[in-house]
Amino acid sequence: MITLLLIFFPLIAALLLLSVKSEQAKNIAIAAAVAEFVIAIFALTQFQYNASIQFEVNYDWIKSVGISFHVGIDGISMLMVLLTSFLVPIIILTSINTHYKNANYFYALILAMQMALIGVFVSLDGFLFYVFWELALIPIYFICLLWGGENSAKITFKFFVYTLAGSLFMLGGLIYLYLHTAGLHSFNISALYAAGRSLDFVQQGYVFWAMFIAFAIKMPIFPFHTWQPDTYTVAPTQGTMMLSGIMLKMGTYGIIRWLLPIAPLGVEHWAYVAIALSVIGIVYASCIAIVQKDFKRLIAYSSIAHVGLISAGILAINVQGMQGAMVQMLSHGVNVVGLFFIVDIIQKRTNTREIATLGGIRNVNPQFAVLFLIVLLGSVALPLTNGFVGEFLLLNGVFQFNAWMTAFAGLSVILGAVYMLRSYQSIMLGETNLITSSFAPLSGNEKLVLVILSAAIIVFGIYPKPLLDIAAPAVNQLIEGVQIALVK
Amino acid sequence: MIKLVGLIPLLPLIGFVIIGLFGKKLSKSIVGLVGSGVIFGSFALALAIFFELKGGTQKEFTIDLFTWISAGKLSIPFSFLIDPLSSLFLLIITGIGFLIHLYSIGYMSHDEGFARFFAYLNLFIFFMLLLVLGSNYLIMFVGWEGVGLCSYLLIGFWFKNTAYNNAAKKAFIMNRIGDLGFLMGIILIFITFGSISYHEVFMQANSYSSGTPVLTVIALLLFVGAMGKSAQLPLYTWLPDAMAGPTPVSALIHAATMVTAGIYMIARSNILYSLSPVAMQTVAIVGACTALFAATIGLAQNDIKKVLAYSTVSQLGYMFLALGVGAYTGAVFHVMTHAFFKALLFLGAGSVIHAMGGEQDMRKMGGLKKYIPITHLTFLIGTLAIVGFPGFSGFFSKDEILAHAYENNKLLWVLGILTAAMTTFYMFRLYFLTFKGTFRGTHDQEHHLHESPKSMTIPLVILSMLAVVGGLIGIPEVLGGKHFLEEFLKPVFADSSSRIIFHLPESTEYMLMIVAVAVMATFLYSAYTVYVKNKTLPAAEGEELQPLHKLVYNKYWIDEIYETIITKPLNFISEALHKVVDNQIVDGIVNGIGYLVNWTSSTIRLAQTGNIGFYVFVMVISIVLILFTRLM
Amino acid sequence: MSIIQTIPIEWYLFLSTVLFAIGVFGVLFRRNAIIIFMSIELMLNAVNLLLVAFSSYLSDSKGQVFVFFIMAVAAAEVAVGLAILSMVYRNTNSPDINNLNKLKW
Structure with a gap:
């Protein structure tokens, strides 16, 4: 039952928000998001540390075609649910100083999106997964369209059509699998797993590409990434955070839950191509990030680099890579939300995101400089920050697949330092100028958010074991299952 | 006494936290006292451990703290190793570290960043101690990158000066090049030996025959790390620039301790090299x-x-x-x-x-x-x-x-x-x-x-x-x-x-x-x-020099050469990737597909003439065609 | 042996084919809406004729049932169609269908 609560509580809150005045919306939204987080924490306390699926709920939905409302939480889902319910209140909190028009609709959309995201992470039915997957797109489309910056109509349209087109491939793949299920056709996850594994490797290859393209567009992976920098740049800060912090993980989660176990032979057969794309994307995006002039855009590109490594680690099919991906998904969520918030703070005070025009903020606001530095270090994966744990495990996982690709992917360690330190120096260090000399101190909520995020960065860098432990049994089981399928 | 080894790095960390959080509110003398006091405490402990080790029969102690990272068969404990080598380094680091802290009280007394300076120095000592105390390669790597960070912060200590900032950035990035090699080495060690703890790795390595290729690769990868950190050819150019930092920093980090980390690492892995x-x-x-x-x-x-x-x-x-x-x-x-x-x-x-x-x-x-x-x-x-x-x-x-x-x-x-x-x-x-x-x-x-x-x-x-x-x-x-x-x-x-x-x-x-x-x-x-x-x-x-003298005086133009063959091409390639490949080609294909749909639609809609006679004509022709094909 | 069968079936086929063809060509080539309308009726009636003929020859009344259906539908169609035509005439002052070309790209 708690799963249902997790899914539908944000929706109820969202509906409630539609009926309240714009001014009250913020507080109600925060309260609802925090309550959701409390529910998630409660779920965690009830959670058994084994590989089984827990809090399972299974209702028939459209019985005649084998579609059911089947949801449940295992270790992998648990982490994603925690990430979502942790980040949404933070994201809402970042908007306290921003006064959006029709704020009640804005927050209602965010909460509606949270509902869809949680739904994606707990679905155990292919059709339901697809429904939530598409459902998540609608609120973010309106958030970006209505509250976005210049040229938002054109850019969000491209984003919408691009990701929608990708999802169609996935739908095709799911239906293809559905038609191969034994007996009465069903969209149930175990039926789809069995159906996928009954195919030969050529057919699995079709399924692989159909699903992988959908996930690759969502993450995004080179060369399906071009919607991303524009959309991230134009979206309102909270929209960008939702997109990069959580929505991006739909793609990586999709690979873990809906691709590896369904088409192991297909993955194995095409892993070289897919990992090569991911790894090329890492270096490619890092290089492009170096020459960005807009800080928000720079972070958008760095996000492509990070997610490429996650995808490569998952596709390498081993425990280290997969665990690394789990940790890195959480870390990336935390770090990227922090970075985008930093952009927001700077932009609010200086009305610019142009790296070259800023400078010397450290002189006026050392506190901000320290917090920025911590988030930055998490992002460049310095040891004892959360970024390092994931990155080390991921590189380890990819190394087991192919050493040269790892060396190439590892270039991001260097290039990441290059673009991050360059922009830090240009924004924070040096002498102040006209734009930055009156940089206002951090407000209470800004401090709170950055301190929470920094604490998360350091704590999970030093002691990531709780996170690793949650996912470990489920990950081990998944990898074992895939490896058995491969041996056959 | 050896049980207390955890205190040795902990003390500087405490010092860092105290000074870092409250440094502004404390007076300079208290900051100086805390900053050097914690290091002296560590030094005293290190001294005690040194003599205990020297006198005792057991020469190797491992102290486990907690499991840091575990995934499958990879399990990395956060644990310390005390043996003659690490205890000697402990003495050097804390001993010289203490003297330099003491010196800094005088040297930095007029600087407004006094507290910040001591916070960084304490943090540096903490990471340096982790580096030598770790009982496996990854803990060493933690210290390794940590000292790199402190080096970055301290070289750019006077952060208003762009040249100093550039030097700091250069040091960090060059170190990262080496660190990548080190990291690859660590991963290869794990894949080869199934563990990264010194004890396990060296024991297994001992049974390999000399000249095994994988050992050579490991040794060379680790050496890449050492080249970065210990400023060897070709990754040395950051060290002379690092003199931008305050002089005590040059003495402590860029002469006595951090730059010798590479030597420590190879001495620690001596068996891998000997093979x-x-x-x-x-x-x-x-x-x-x-x-x-x-x-x-x-x-x-x-x-x-x-x-x-x-x-x-x-x-x-x-x-x-x-x-x-x-x-x-x-x-x-x-x-x-x-x-x-x-x-x-x-x-x-x-x-x-x-x-x-x-x-x-x-x-x-x-x-x-x-x-x-x-x-x-x-x-x-x-x-x-x-x-x-x-x-x-x-x-x-x-x-x-x-x-x-x-x-x-x-x-x-x-x-x-x-x-x-x-x-x-x-x-x-x-x-x-x-x-x-x-x-x-x-x-x-x-x-x-x-x-x-x-x-x-x-x-x-x-x-x-x-x-x-x-x-x-x-x-x-x-x-x-x-x-x-x-x-x-x-x-x-x-x-x-x-x-x-x-x-x-x-x-x-x-x-x-x-x-x-x-x-x-x-x-x-x-x-x-x-x-x-x-x-x-x-x-x-500005005086004209002999060619050879000029060559040496300008440091063989190595910085300029790196600038020409690495930095500039990297920027150029990145710019090309951004402007041409990304915006024109990759995005061009995506937009191209969009335009294609538009173009097709606008072409096909020309058939919609609005002429009813034409529609009827097409309808009749189509019916005839259908009948024709169906009835044939 | 009804009166219908006094004429051989081929003649019915010829006649209704000719009538249908006249209807088709009328629709295709005339521009006056009324005439097009009448041509459609002609086609319907050609089919009716054939249905009745075959119904008689095969002694199956289903064909005649169809004819009644078609007549009923045609009546309804005439009602709607003439209404449209009169509206067209009122708006364009001509029964020419080529005036109705606004609905294009």
Whole structure:
């Protein structure tokens, strides 16, 4: 039952928000998001540390075609649910100083999106997964369209059509699998797993590409990434955070839950191509990030680099890579939300995101400089920050697949330092100028958010074991299952 | 006592947290007290552990704290290893660290970032201690990158200055290049041995036969890390730039401790190297070349700190030469003596700069002997130690390295001796230009000249004593000594020393010593002739130089070459990727598909003429066609 | 033997084919809406004729049922169609269908 609560509580809150005045919306939204987080924490306390699926709920939905409302939480889902319910209140909190028009609709959309995201992470039915997957797109489309910056109509349209087109491939793949299920056709996850594994490797290859393209567009992976920098740049800060912090993980989660176990032979057969794309994307995006002039855009590109490594680690099919991906998904969520918030703070005070025009903020606001530095270090994966744990495990996982690709992917360690330190120096260090000399101190909520995020960065860098432990049994089981399928 | 080893890194961390959080509210004296006090506490603990280890029979202790990362069969505990090697490094780090903290109280007393400085220094000591205490490669890596971070923060300590910031960034990025190699090495170690703890890895490695390719690859990857951190060719250019940081930082991080991390790492992994002759040769050659190369640059520099920086690079090369020829003890010995005399020289230089009111150009110094007598005396001792004057600490450690090099390969020995000759020349050039002759600065500067405060001179005096007697723990047997250090470190290098046997006739050893001393004396005299007797001065800025001199003076234009072949192409490629590949090609295809749909639609809709007759005509034709095909 | 069968079936086929063809060509080539309308009726009636003929020859009344259906539908169609036509005429002052070309790209 708690799963249902997790899914539908944000929706109820969202509906409630539609009926309240714009001014009250913020507080109600925060309260609802925090309550959701409390529910998630409660779920965690009830959670058994084994590989089984827990809090399972299974209702028939459209019985005649084998579609059911089947949801449940295992270790992998648990982490994603925690990430979502942790980040949404933070994201809402970042908007306290921003006064959006029709704020009640804005927050209602965010909460509606949270509902869809949680739904994606707990679905155990292919059709339901697809429904939530598409459902998540609608609120973010309106958030970006209505509250976005210049040229938002054109850019969000491209984003919408691009990701929608990708999802169609996935739908095709799911239906293809559905038609191969034994007996009465069903969209149930175990039926789809069995159906996928009954195919030969050529057919699995079709399924692989159909699903992988959908996930690759969502993450995004080179060369399906071009919607991303524009959309991230134009979206309102909270929209960008939702997109990069959580929505991006739909793609990586999709690979873990809906691709590896369904088409192991297909993955194995095409892993070289897919990992090569991911790894090329890492270096490619890092290089492009170096020459960005807009800080928000720079972070958008760095996000492509990070997610490429996650995808490569998952596709390498081993425990280290997969665990690394789990940790890195959480870390990336935390770090990227922090970075985008930093952009927001700077932009609010200086009305610019142009790296070259800023400078010397450290002189006026050392506190901000320290917090920025911590988030930055998490992002460049310095040891004892959360970024390092994931990155080390991921590189380890990819190394087991192919050493040269790892060396190439590892270039991001260097290039990441290059673009991050360059922009830090240009924004924070040096002498102040006209734009930055009156940089206002951090407000209470800004401090709170950055301190929470920094604490998360350091704590999970030093002691990531709780996170690793949650996912470990489920990950081990998944990898074992895939490896058995491969041996056959 | 050994149970308390966790406190050793914890104390500096506590210091960092206290100063970092409350530094602004505390007075400078309290900050100084806390900052140096915690290090002294660590030093006392390290001393106790050292004696316990020396007296006891068990030479290796592992203290587990908690499981850090685990995934599948990979399990990395956060645990510490105490053995002779790490305890020796603990002493060097905390001991010299404490002296430099003490010195900094005086040196930084007028700086507004006083608290920040001590916070960074404490953090640095914390990471450095992690580096040497870790019981597996990943903990070492934590410290490794952590000290890199502190180095970045401290080089760019005066963050308003763009040049300093650039130097800091350069140091961090160059270190990261090495770190990538190190990280790859660690992962390969895990894949090869299924573990990354020293104990497990070395035990398994011992059963491999010499020259196994995977061991060579591991050893070389680790060495890439060492090249970055310890500023070897070709990744050395960050270290001279790193002199942008305050002088105590140069002394602590960029001379005595952090840059020797690479030597520690290879000494720690000695068995992996002993099993891989190729890697050993590489280490020796890179070390010797760096030693010579940096020494030549040192000959023509005019900035007092730059000379010392190149001298550090050169001495680090010496240590790698030692490692490469299998003289692990010699390398560690030289790390120790070098820590003493180089820290002393840097602090001395700091004292000179302090007296000169921030001036670092030697062409504007001269005759400082009578103004700052304590600094002068200690500096002279440091100089004598570094050039290997008989009896001083540098003499013994250098001698050991050269003897091993001679046995391994005569050419390496020649390179070593050449380096020693140049070292003598540029160090005495530095000494004579600074302290002898007449004062060449402005009148204001002359008026300002004064000896440094007690908190600065006391560390100088202590270090100068260490620089004199430090060599006594490693007197070679031919001179009737009892190489104490070798005895102490024996358990660490046991597996390697059974593979690399060192044997040189006594007469040869005497001969080598005599040659070394003779070369040293010759070049000392020639430096004296040039700079004291003939009172030659280095060319002023803008003066036309001899081609060779120009080449060396401009540091072989290595920075410019890197700029041309790496930085600029990288920027160019990135720009091209962004403007052409990403915006035109990749995005172009996506937009192209969009345009294609638009174009197709707008073409097809032309069929929608609005003419009803046409529609009906098409309808009829279509019906006929359908009937035709169906009925045929 | 009904009166219908006094004429051979081929003649019915010829006649209704000719009538249908006249209807088709009328629709295709005339521009006056009324005439097009009448041509459609002609086609319908050609089919009706054939249905009745066959119904008689095969002694199956289903064909005649169809004819009644078609007549009913045609009546309804005439009602709607003439209404449209009168509206067209009122708006364009001509029964020419080529005036109705506004609905295009």
